[in-house]
Amino acid sequence: MKVMVTGARGQLGQDVVKELTRLGITPLPVDVEDFDLTDPQAVERAVAEAAPDAIIHCAAYTAVDKAETEPARCCEINGGGTLNLARAAQKIKAKLCYISTDYVFSGEGETPFEPDDPKRPQNVYGLSKLQGEEAVQGTLTRFFIVRTAWVFGLNGANFVRTMLRLGQERHSVRVVCDQIGSPTYTVDLAAFFCQLIQTDRYGAYHATNEGFCAWSDFAAEIFRQAKLSCRAEPIPSSEYPTPAKRPKNSRLSKDCLDQNGFPRLPAWQDALARYLAEMRQAGQL
Ligand SMILES: NC(=O)c1ccc[n+]([C@@H]2O[C@H](COP(=O)([O-])OP(=O)(O)OC[C@H]3O[C@@H](n4cnc5c(N)ncnc54)[C@H](OP(=O)(O)O)[C@@H]3O)[C@@H](O)[C@H]2O)c1
Incomplete structure (x- = not known):
């Protein structure tokens, strides 16, 4: 099996390529310098030249706040770019796995969103990712979202890295406590994608590490596991304004994994421990 990975230099793409290689599946890594x-x-x-059996589409415009001031570019890449890829996949009958986000939902309420719940993105990035979903659904029958x-x-700027830096510089950090979600490790996600694309259980899925927490809980656990004495001071979102509105409810229901015979991803605290160990091994901590 040959699997093209878009965004192969990105945070997620690099671990997807690594996992495919580990499984003995031929990766075809591509990024913006290729096309x-x-x-x-x-x-x-x-896509025609590489002739992959499947494509894992990790590439995206991911600058959530910047997207508010350049919506056309964001939608051109995440919506239009995904449509181009879906059409190319359709021509060669390749499966496509599109990576999307909880930002396609309204972020309201307190219950986890199911895959088929109504979509109501609250920012430009969320809207553009929804356009990508619609492009995939409207073009292909053999797709996963x-x-x-x-x-x-390991390969990206992310919340853990920011907290590790701030935790070394300060005694306390103000972190929002009213946005709830699930921290998710690229290694665990990559393992799931590689399992998924080898099946024909097509459709929309949610995949995150298990358990829900607030960003402030996540920060406190990072400080605890990294043995930093810094304190996470909980603050409401209203005290941390950002250009793009963030959802308060990022809970995603993973019942779809049980229903389709896939194991759930490990707990987020366990994922964090393995991530810190990987950072240590890579000399990043
Ligand atoms: N990070 C999160 O918390 C999160 C949450 C939910 C969903 N996701 C989704 O997960 C996927 C992977 O995210 P990530 O964190 O790995 O993002 P990332 O590190 O920003 O990687 C995205 C990659 O896509 C490439 N790319 C951007 N524009 C492109 C274009 N026009 N043509 C070809 N390649 C292009 C980027 O290249 P450049 O760096 O050169 O621009 C980069 O290598 C994305 O689809 C994202 O929407 C991420």
């Missing part, structure tokens, strides 16, 4: 997703001819040519959230991995 730009917004160029339909380049996308079609590259996997929504995830609060991702951290």
